Amino acid sequence: MPRAKAQRTPKDNGAAEAPLLELRGIRAAYESVEVLHGIDFSVEAGSLLAILGPNGAGKSTTLRVIAGLMQPKSGQLLLDGHDVTGASADQLARAGICLIPEGRGIFPNLTVRENMLMDAYSGDGRSPSDLEEAAYTQFPRLGERRDQVAGTLSGGEQQMLSLSRAFSTDPAIILLDELSMGLAPVIVEELFQVVGHLTTTGVTIVVVEQFAGAVLDLADRVASNCSAVVMAQGSVRLRGAPRKIKRELATAYLGGT
């Protein structure tokens, strides 16, 4: 599987260009219980997509399907125009998909440096020391703790470590799952600023959040090219520009439409 390009040169960016990521009629089930009933959306290269919705809407499951951690029952997953349905998580990671999972996406018994050594598998040939350098430039605090066991870092630092891969491995698409979960508001604010910084590099981002307000504000702020979808009960209920979504959000959450 070829690695998807992180950013497109302007020449590539023709109107007929396929979206970087596309989901077509994705259905997925936990054993016999279907939780995604045909999800369709696409993400343009260099854009930000926010997936919103109440608890149990299927947002995280959608991300798991995109990352290859869960195989869809039917439907297609396209990356950079190639059909990658059925590819395993490690193949997709090497193809440029970078999932920052909910909770803490770190190996708690490994040191910070060893955690980064693991990033090298999806680093497109970058050496571990290059990866470390890129990560420490973004998060100097991790540099101070490089030989500390990751499980002993604070919650915010753990999330930084998890997020550092988005900077160091130069992925094509970053999937952020509930970045704010279990963290103090001030740290969430800090992390959202980091994500805001990420968008300026032109990388494609898919964000899943329960707290719709925060993420819509973020999308609005960086607004160059962003959209949002609202999911509920395993289907996409609403899609459009963040501003439009914000107006209709109350209806969406209360089960209208």
Added chain:
Amino acid sequence: MEKFFVFLIIGFATSAVYAVSATGLVVTYLTSGVFNFAHGAMGMFLAFVYWELSVNRGWPVPLALVVTLLVIAPLLGVLLDVLVMRRLVAGASVATKLVVTLALLLSFQGLALAIWGIELRTLPNFFGGRTYEILGLSISWHQTITILTAIGVAFGLRQLFRRTRLGVAMRAVVDSPELCATKGLSPNVVTGASWALGAMLAGLAAILIAPGLNLEVNTLSLLVVSAYAAAVLGRLQNLPATFLGAVIIGVSQAMVVAYLPSSNEWVQNLRPAIPFVLLFIALLLRGELRLPERARTHAEPEPPNLRFTIGLGLVVIALSIPFAQWLGGVSKSNLLTGSSGMAFAAITICLVMLTGLSGQVSLMHMSFAGIGAIVLGKMPDSVPYLAALVIAALVAGLVGAVIALPAIRLRGIYLALSTLAFAILLDELVFGNSDVLGGGSTLPVERPNIAGLRLESEESMFVVLTVVVVLFANVFLIVRRSKFGRMLSAMRDSPGASQMIGMNVTAQKLKIFFLSASLAGLAGALLGGLQARVGQLDFLWFKSLSVLLVATIFGITSVSGALLGAFFFVVLPRILSEVSEGGNSTTITLAFQPLIIGLLAIATARRPEGLAGRIRERVRPLMSRLPGLPESKGPAEPSEPAREMAGAKS
């Protein structure tokens, strides 16, 4: 003092072997979550391969070593991972993993016997057993190499896990296989590598220790028990502690051999059992449970109501009388096979009660049966038969409870390990002890004689055993339908939650252990009577293992599974000896019986309801048309709340 140093060096050399073996065990356990009971058997198999190459084919030693340890061993490890372990890991319960590796143990033994036969072989020492002297002590080159190898392995593993990307990845997989995948590294690559490493270490340990012993299937497979003890001392996760554990076990074993009096037969019998005693002590010291145990519950068919099962039982008993006469008319040996099938069915139902219902795996049920038989055999003639039978059952039950009491806080692999330790201990200490067996190698056991009613003919034995099976089956079903049975299932699925709602988990575990062991003792007493004489061979630990495995093949959760399994168990050797008539039938039976049972168990272990469950699925819809049977319930459809819960996970 010289004696002390001589034995100290022997102890260190043994420790070195244990350390190599135990680290292999820990590495595979950590990365794949499977505690490999077949680790020793794998090493045994590789030692045989090495013997084949170096001795039988006359290859030079270095070449044979390289081919065995660097080519065949890793291949074997990867093959196991791909064919067996990988299909297991996702969501397999601890009991399933246990059964699969136990089945592998049996398969490796069968395979080695099938290829190399039963004759004893020896493997030469390295450097032909030459020695050198330091400070007046003579030390063999083989011992030196063994100790240096262990040190080399320790150092090499440390470098691997700290310095190399693959080693760090192995540790990362322990933390989260899923996260590894999202970072672009397939966890399969890592577990494959760790199984290859595990196999290499198992083979290395076996090749190092084999020259001191005979190259024999059982000895080498069981040698790993000391490695288990070392691994348990390292809490199955800490490699330096595992090394230290190996030293403690190896040295104390050598010292016990050196200083224990050698006059008394009990002490003599205790010697080979030392590793098992040490294992049990290690379990008690370090066996606290910190392991994440994923409970994966299975659908149980709703039992038919009591009136129906008792009625069915009476019909079966009534039919058994003419059936026994007909079978005896055909041939005596058929009748005997039928009767021992019934006896094993009774023992298997006890196992179903314990393992299927309460989720505790026992590897010593044949030992309970043996205790029952021995107690009955030792009973003076003045005691009436029925009273003697009850006493036999009670003694077996008490032994079960006494063993369960310290082991009860252990679950999963630790409980299985401690029952295995006890089974082997009893093999040596009781069933093979001529004091216990009244001076000979077997003990006569009487047949039922109840209040003047002599039930000693072959036909009446069949009927008596049928009655016992019907009785046990109904006891099991009564337990399952009762509040006690519901508590046991709850405990099996989640011990933590059961404690939280106020259940006394320990008391329930003890009760079911006592009940299961005493019924097994009763069945064993009758089995002894059926055979007329019992000896060590009747209750060997791997018989317990085979019974557990056949029960799993046919369904560890139901009476029908127990019945089918028991009959498979007694009929299989007969089929094998028929098939191999004219050839070397003992070897074929010895080799192929474990091989067939092992492979079948591996193939079916993923479904606890077993083959009987599959047959039931087909038959139930037809049966439900009969009055008096509960409605057939197909594979449980998740209820509405369950759907919502599953949906909420996303």
